[in-house]
Amino acid sequence: MESQDCTDLAVVVAKPRTESVIDALDTEGVYDADRSVQPWDAESVAVPVTAPPETVEVREVVRQVGERRLRNLADHLRQRGWSEAEIDAAPSSWAAIGSVVLVELGETPRPAAVGEALLALHGEADTVLARNGIDGVHREPDVTVIAGEGDTETVHTEHGTEYALDLAEVMFSPGNKAERARMGERVQAGERVLDMFAGIGYFTLPMARAGAEVTAVEHNPTAFRYLVENTMRNGVDGLVHPYRADCRDVVEAGIDGGPVDRVVMGHYEASEPDGDGGYAYLDHALDALAPGGVVHVHETTPEALVFERPVERLTAAAVAAGRSVEVLDTRRVKSHSEGVAHVVVDARIE
Template sequence: MRTISPGVLVKKEVAESVKRKLIEANALNSELRPKAVNDYVIFPIKEESVEFVKRMGLKVVYEEFEYRHKVKTYKEIVDVPDHLRKYLPTSYDQIGDIVLIKIPNELREYARNIGEAILKTYKSVKSVYWDLGVKGLYRVRKLIHLAGERRTETIHREYGMRFKVDISKVYVSPRLAEEHKKFSEYVSEGDVVFDMFSGYGPFSIFAARKGAFVYATDINPYAIHYLYESARLNKVQDNVLAFVSDCRKISQSLKADHVVMNFPHHSIDFLEHALKTIRDRGIIHMYV
């Protein structure tokens, strides 16, 4: 793990004496490793000691230094005042190589510092976004870019399955991965599945992978687009037929062994349509 920090550039023959002076002045940044460049040594110093060190007549430069120990969490390196560290988020969602994190009000002005610290700490992360919650008809997250690449499309993985998603256009929660897998355990080859609120298609793709044929609907056209993208990625495109549609418009024309209702807080409102679709001894999987 590396970071940019101020440092003192000195010739090797005087390096030890300068180091002692920096330690005495409590200016040396002991968390970072000094580095050698040709006939010089660069000692990392604390940001708040820069002006003091300049008054000592030493040359200050900004360089990339390695940390002495492996950083395990972004909290170890994030730049926020000590009295606010207790508010640092302990969890976040990683979708592919993108992190979504909720920032408490107490840390709003340090949001970008948090994003940069996450980016530096975890090699698998390429972008960090501030998650402001789910908004609008399509239930997608409102996002603010904090650090890294300015893109919202990525490949999300669950139990060996790959999903192409755009987190600004479809709702994705890696916390539901276990539910997607658990649902597929009820599905057998040859079953018919009706995914009433498919989103980007995790329930649909898991079922199709088991050999079921899936009808999927969602009113969000981006969701159906990414469902088909993921069906191709997982080589189940022949087992999926998806519609940009209100599920109620086609429920009466289908008969299914499994009906998936993943529309939190509203699934119950559509139960009568699921009952018209389900076959005898079929299963309705309702998430409320």
């Protein structure tokens, strides 16, 4: 089949700005999602647009003449000679996180070829990682480099928040993007917040950027190092008080300023019973929360118990503490595994 020539617009930007520029172009309505980002020179990329942007700062607007780009992974794999049966077994989803593409391969044939195709599809990326799972008490990722330079450290930009991280050392869930943005919208400037499982600043950073004062606790030393770096990177180090510790120890020692207005429990197992009739983390969350404060409880819940189980656990912990619960919102964040959902319950505790 003869290829058809076409003329397409693109904007040239520095590689580190790729994600933030795509977000801004998408908001303006001129990002062309049907075409892929392409390398421009050693330091920059060409991001496809449908019209010159009016609100986004770019280096230049260019015209790219030639064959229309391959639009998706299937197109790239066909070009590499894959059969339709092989393409059906290829990954259906992946995530570009800064300069790294993170993908779950499953039963995919020829992983290295998939990695090269993903690099061709994402011109801003230089490494492709296969995600194999999460291990250990610190929830450290198990990943394998399948293509590219192998540099797993990157800076990911999301709704204006910058996250520096090493994807071989700390976990990052692309499926939590909307929830991270939501937490930045929920808080008010001047609120006092406890983030019990802060990680690299997943929820801490959007909340602090909104003006909240956040006590951020993280036990994993690598994640904690990035948490501190990210507070400075985002200009919120004056609003974030980081602790490398067990969050229960921080609560027991007493949070500076007394009980907080809001507690974020972003760990999947934060609502688990402790085996002695209480709850290992819920009890401490309630101890830290001022009357009328709000708690956000994350949980991985079997589909048959979605919302019912986390609400029951939260209510039982509150009753034991002589307090009452008003459920404000319940949300499905994403599918966690077959038959299991990642959910969050927002509740006011009187």
